[in-house]
Structure formats: structure tokens, C-alpha cells
Amino acid sequence: MQLTRAADYAVRVMITLAGMPSGARASRESLAESAEVPSQFLGKVLQLLTRSQLIVSHRGSRGGFSLARPASTISMLDVVESIEGPIQLNVCLGQEDACGRRWFCSAHEVWLTAQAVLSGVLSSAKLDRLAADSHHRRQVSAPAPVRVEEIAWS
């Protein structure tokens, strides 16, 4: 029960795009660097985000990637589901006939609740706030630079 690496990378990419100045576009190379996403993953991630209409790929000399709509309207749930499909914590939460024990199984109700609270947290986390938070943290709590003598004697 763990997020795929691709979905984790997609969240990084989307927060990076949300943190750019309005109207700016990011090249594939700059996204790979700032979101720290291995290049072999980035192509597939960008393809899925484009297909889900969360980002737009612009061509030409001023080309690159940008969000397809305001960051305040895109949640972490949107991003995760664009990569993994609809969240489904257990097989039994699928279509009506996914599990023949549903009519009596008390665990089914617990999974429903667990999925609802998980989705609720991800759904309320919007990209504009996430980008602003990350920017703020970088400003106020950047790790102290290591002094030369510490390197020399460590």
C-alpha cells in the first residue's frame, strides 16, 4: 500500500511548475533538475500529466511545460490519480461486483472510510499552497553551509 515512484515524481514536478512565475514555462531539462526526477521517468510522467490535462506542452523557441489551469484548482489527489488512476485502497472498493462478500463484510466499510479520509487529505492539498510552503521553507530553513574546516577535519 505505497505510492508509486512515478506518482511521487509527478507531485514534485507539479509543485515545481506551480512555483514558477505566472506565464513562465519550464523546459524538460530544468524540470528534471529542480524536481530531481531521473530523466528515464520524466518522459512518462509528463506524458500522463499532459493526457490528464493538468499540464500543457508548448512548442517553439519559447516552448516548455506549464500548468493547464490555476494551481489553486489542482490538488495532490488530481496529480496522484493522473498517474495511478482512481484511488482504490482495496480491490473490494472497485465496481459493484468486485467482491461477493460486500453485503455482509464489515471490513468493506472500514476500507471505504479509510479511502475517504485519505482522499480528503490529498484533495484539500492544493498546489498553490504547496508551492508557497516549499518556497517559504527553502527561505527560512536552508541547511547551514558546511564550513571548510569541518570538511577538512571530518
Added chain:
Amino acid sequence: MQLTRAADYAVRVMITLAGMPSGARASRESLAESAEVPSQFLGKVLQLLTRSQLIVSHRGSRGGFSLARPASTISMLDVVESIEGPIQLNVCLGQEDACGRRWFCSAHEVWLTAQAVLSGVLSSAKLDRLAADSHHRRQVSAPAPVRVEEIAWS
């Protein structure tokens, strides 16, 4: 981000054991049947539940499996973690050095919250209540038997 089939089966097995009369023991065959767990999975599931000290395997003519402690003290979280290990919704929630972006990444906080609420729901779902709920539902809402003429003409 989905529960493994083994963990789903483990939950079924544990609710079945929790629903038995006090002091009763279930054979492997009866567990497979009542929890509807394929026999090729059951051995591994029972092994992991035993290793986690959630169930006890009794030998001899009155042998079989039973819960190792009162059902009211065992949660769905205990059962899931006995199979899958500690819940870790994203890689970044692992050990301190699991992700170098943790000091500024705002998504990390969201994953922490999501994991806490998910674990909270599973932790509050105790086996005694789950077994009683399932028993009650079977009593009051068993599917109506299909009449012979419905079969003949369907």
C-alpha cells in the same frame, strides 16, 4: 497504492477467527472455506499471522488456529502490518535519510497527515466489533434465495 491480496485475506481470516465461540479452534480447511481464501495463499497468511503473534497454531486432535489475544485488542492495522510491514504511504516517510528534500518539501507534510488519518481509521477498527458487525449483517440482510422458476426462465 493498494492493499496486497495477502493482507486482504489476512483481514478475512482474522474476522472469521474473532467470530468463533470462545475457546474454539478453526482448522485450516474451515478457515479457507469460511474466509474464502485460496489455499495457495492461506499457508503464507497463517504463517505471517503466527509470526506476528496475532494467532496461535494448536497441535493435536483438538488442534487448529485461534486468536492469540482478545479480539478487542487487535485492530485491522495490526493485521495489515503483520503482512505488509509498517504502513508507509510514500518512500519519503521512511527513515530520516529516505529523502533529501524533506527539509523543504511541503508534500512530505501532506503524506504524513494522510498516513496518520489512514492508520487512525484502521487502528480504531477492532476485530470484536468487525466480527459482530459481519454476523449481524449476515442475519438481517442475507440475499433472498433465488426461486426455481427464476432460474428456469432467466
